[in-house]
Amino acid sequence: MPDISRRAAILGGVAASLGAAATLAGCADAKASNTGSFLVRRASSVLTMDPARGELTNADIRVDDGRITEIGTGLSAEGADVVDASGCIALPGLVDTHWHMWNSLARGFGQTSKGGFAPSMASISGLFSPEDSGLGVRLALAEAVNGGITTVHNWAHNVIGPAHAEAEFEAMHSSGVRGRFAYGYPQALGAAEPMNLTHLREFAGSLPDGLVSLGVCARGPDRSEDAVWQREWDTARSMGLPITTHMASNAEAAALGGVEKLDARGGLGPDVQLVHLTAASPADLDAIARAQSPVSISPWTELQVGYGLPPIAAMQNAGVPIGLSVDNTVLSGSADMFGVMKLTADLPGGMDAKQGVVADATVLDWATAGGARSLGLGDVAGVLAEGRPADLVLVQSDSVNTAPVYDATTLAVRAANPSNVSFVMIDGVVHKRDHRLVRVDVDVLLAEAQDAMASIRGRAGI
Structure with a gap:
């Protein structure tokens, strides 16, 4: 096995290369807890991609400790962080x-x-x-x-x-x-x-x-x-x-x-x-x-x-x-x-x-x-269903490029773009909310990327 101190030094250098703010964001990601509860409330459509459930309308998704526990209407919000999904389509990540x-x-x-x-x-x-x-x-x-x-x-x-x-x-x-x-x-x-x-x-x-x-x-x-x-x-x-x-x-x-x-x-x-x-x-x-x-x-x-x-x-x-x-x-x-x-x-x-x-x-x-x-990951990704990891996204269906909605699937395939993604959860951990990445310091990340590529281009003579 590789020497642990060597690996720690390498990984520490990677973190340092991103700058102090990005390092903090990266550490938060690595140690983020998926314990807790969320209620994604009143999505206009839920595209479960589960043949047994299909598409649901005006539905809620309850997440507890990283997993989907219920999908339905009028679900309890007790003890949950409520995410307003009105005007959105919910689908698997x-x-x-x-x-x-x-x-x-x-x-x-x-x-x-x-x-x-x-x-x-x-x-x-x-x-x-x-x-x-x-x-x-x-x-x-x-x-x-x-x-x-x-x-x-x-x-x-x-x-x-x-x-x-x-x-x-x-x-x-x-x-x-x-x-x-x-x-x-x-x-x-x-x-x-x-x-x-x-x-x-x-x-x-x-x-x-x-x-x-x-x-x-x-x-x-x-x-x-x-x-x-x-x-x-x-x-x-x-x-x-x-x-x-x-x-x-x-x-x-x-x-x-x-x-x-x-x-x-x-x-x-x-x-x-x-x-x-x-x-x-x-x-x-x-x-x-x-x-x-x-x-x-x-x-x-x-x-x-x-x-x-x-x-x-x-x-x-x-x-x-x-x-x-x-x-x-x-x-x-x-x-x-x-x-x-x-x-x-x-x-x-x-x-x-x-x-x-x-x-x-x-x-x-x-x-x-x-x-x-x-990818052999069909049991953990790609489907919204009770008991599965909570990897889900919300796509705005009331934006100028997505409304009015005729069919939720057609909207996802033909009308939506990344700017319409308002909420992203992976394994029960929120990564994007209200259109904002919450686990990455974007300004620091982009500055580091610009500097790194400028150095590479300079050495390559481009």
């Missing part, structure tokens, strides 16, 4: 299934003096210190909560050294946001070199309890040699860790036959998430569906980087489990899951020249319950 959080400092870096996305990021990725990576994750998490995302899958694909992994994990753990940390590799790692599997094993044995679980993000057959990805697969599975990999992102990658390689070796399954599959063939999708490997799509970034149009309808028709993704704010610009839902709902109709190819209700499921199931 949104689930992002693939997000490179470390590079959130590089927002808008998709085109620079160095060229497009790949050369631009290559010019700066090696310059990120552990503190920079942790700060990028903290910035991403603040934006996630602001936009109603309560579960994240942090795809850490710039783990330059052990300290980078530890800094990213600590940023997640201290935030109080639910999620998975997918341990990865340095951006500059050669295709013949494996990730640091020795530290992965040490790291896995020393993690604290909490809302953040561990997985592995690997380069897979599309981006590493066969002996390398096979060793990484075997190691992750021997440790019981879920795996995620980019696959068939474009025609060139798809031509490598990575899906077929995985299928032939038993490398697919519910524990292996495939990301993008923009150029996947019908045979690929059939193999993935048979194995029930979940897929994460990120239509905004797939369009901008030139991967092409994600075959959303074909995935759905094949029976592939689907989750949605911001991917990165370098390309997407913002962590707007509402925008991701809207584009996901409309792209199949544009591709097939037919309205309604994918239903709004289906897309909302992919952003909540279905996304949680795809």
